[in-house]
Amino acid sequence: MTETVDILGLGFEAFFSASGLVSGKRPNLRAAYRAAFRDGRWEPGRFLSRADAEALFPRFRVGLLEAARVASESGEAGTTAKVVFRLDDGQSVESVRIPSPGGGATLCLSSQVGCRMGCAFCETGRAGLARNLTAAEIVSQAVSARVALGWEFSNVVFMGMGEPLDNFDGLAGALAVMFDQSALGLAQERVTVCTVGLPAGIARLKGLGYRRLGLSVSLNAPDDGLRSTLMPVGGAHGLGELAAALAAYPSRRNFALGVNYCLIPGVNDGPGAADGVAAFVRAAGRALVNVIPYNPGTAPIGRAPTEPEVDAFMASLTERGLEARVRAPRGRGLAAACGQLGGPNATVGVP
Numbered sequence: 580m581t582e583t584v585d586i587l588g589l590g591f592e593a594f595f596s597a598s599g600l601v602s603g604k605r606p607n608l609r610a611a612y613r614a615a616f617r618d619g620r621w622e623p624g625r626f627l628s629r630a631d632a633e634a635l636f637p638r639f640r641v642g643l644l645e646a647a648r649v650a651s652e653s654g655e656a657g658t659t660a661k662v663v664f665r666l667d668d669g670q671s672v673e674s675v676r677i678p679s680p681g682g683g684a685t686l687c688l689s690s691q692v693g694c695r696m697g698c699a700f701c702e703t704g705r706a707g708l709a710r711n712l713t714a715a716e717i718v719s720q721a722v723s724a725r726v727a728l729g730w731e732f733s734n735v736v737f738m739g740m741g742e743p744l745d746n747f748d749g750l751a752g753a754l755a756v757m758f759d760q761s762a763l764g765l766a767q768e769r770v771t772v773c774t775v776g777l778p779a780g781i782a783r784l785k786g787l788g789y790r791r792l793g794l795s796v797s798l799n800a801p802d803d804g805l806r807s808t809l810m811p812v813g814g815a816h817g818l819g820e821l822a823a824a825l826a827a828y829p830s831r832r833n834f835a836l837g838v839n840y841c842l843i844p845g846v847n848d849g850p851g852a853a854d855g856v857a858a859f860v861r862a863a864g865r866a867l868v869n870v871i872p873y874n875p876g877t878a879p880i881g882r883a884p885t886e887p888e889v890d891a892f893m894a895s896l897t898e899r900g901l902e903a904r905v906r907a908p909r910g911r912g913l914a915a916a917c918g919q920l921g922g923p924n925a926t927v928g929v930p
């Protein structure tokens with residue numbers, strides 16, 4: 580028996596060509612394709628002739644993911660919710676819906692089962708990499724969250740489990756479907772790829788030619804020495820190499836890179852830290868620094884910063900002329916905040 584193909588991993592052109600239908604049937608096939616993303620169902624019989632539908636039905640499917648656990652937590656900005664999706668092979672990944680202060684929400688997607696980047700502050704990194712997600716599994720997190728859980732979102736960020744540029748093919752395939760007007764139809768500027776900073780991956784991402792796609796990089800330390808102890812990738816690629824890759828990335832004049840800095844008091848907020856961040860940003864190009872207060876997980880490498888500590892660090896950045904903002908931690912009680920996905924508390928269910 581031939582394996583069915585998951586429509587959620589195909590852009591419309593790829594789907595049309597896989598269908599083998601003649602071009603006159605394109606509009607009807609497109610309607611079936613749109614409905615697959617909108618309703619999460621593959622129902623060619625609603626749009627195509629009986630003969631075409633019978634021929635196509637067994638060849639394709641819509642691979643919705645089973646929501647094994649859902650938890651939510653209310654805060655000032657709205658409700659943060661986390662879902663643990665079960666994959667066909669029994670593995671699981673997590674997606675998080677994060678409310679935006681001005682309304683709307685951002686959906687945080689996973690790109691891998693586990694991760695091999697080994698960042699010291701991250702629960703996911705402790706488990707190592709099990710496997711890459713397929714493009715269909717990445718897209719399905721968004722479709723399943725909307726169809727099965729009713730989650731609406733305006734933005735997508737690749738900041739869940741895994742390093743997206745370490746699964747480049749999966750990421751590239753998912754982006755193509757997300758931007759396809761007949762599929763998810765997301766505007767490029769509403770999607771951000773967050774990376775630990777793999778220079779070759781950044782160059783490949785630029786090569787995809789998405790001029791308005793967002794990019795953010797985890798800096799987390801002002802120098803190579805400290806950075807490589809927090810993030811092993813820092814030992815392989817120094818800040819100079821990373822800044823050069825980022826400086827070559829912008830594809831439009833008003834592009835602003837995101838620079839994420841997970842603030843761990845006593846670890847990366849010492850004297851000279853803000854100078855190091857400023858030097859990096861000068862070399863990398865226009866950037867907005869996102870200061871993320873550290874969330875201690877099950878194997879903490881420090882404590883969460885106090886508000887005065889966050890304020891002091893922010894002041895030291897803005898004094899140096901940097902654009903910076905605090906990204907308020909959301910979903911702490913859910914183990915859904917940065918660096919907490921995939922940890923042992925990850926599957927706390929809510930009845």
Ligand code: SF4
Pocket residue numbers: 694695696697698701702703704705739740741742775918
């Ligand atoms: S922070 Fe991101 S890149 Fe680092 S180990 Fe965790 S999931 Fe991987």
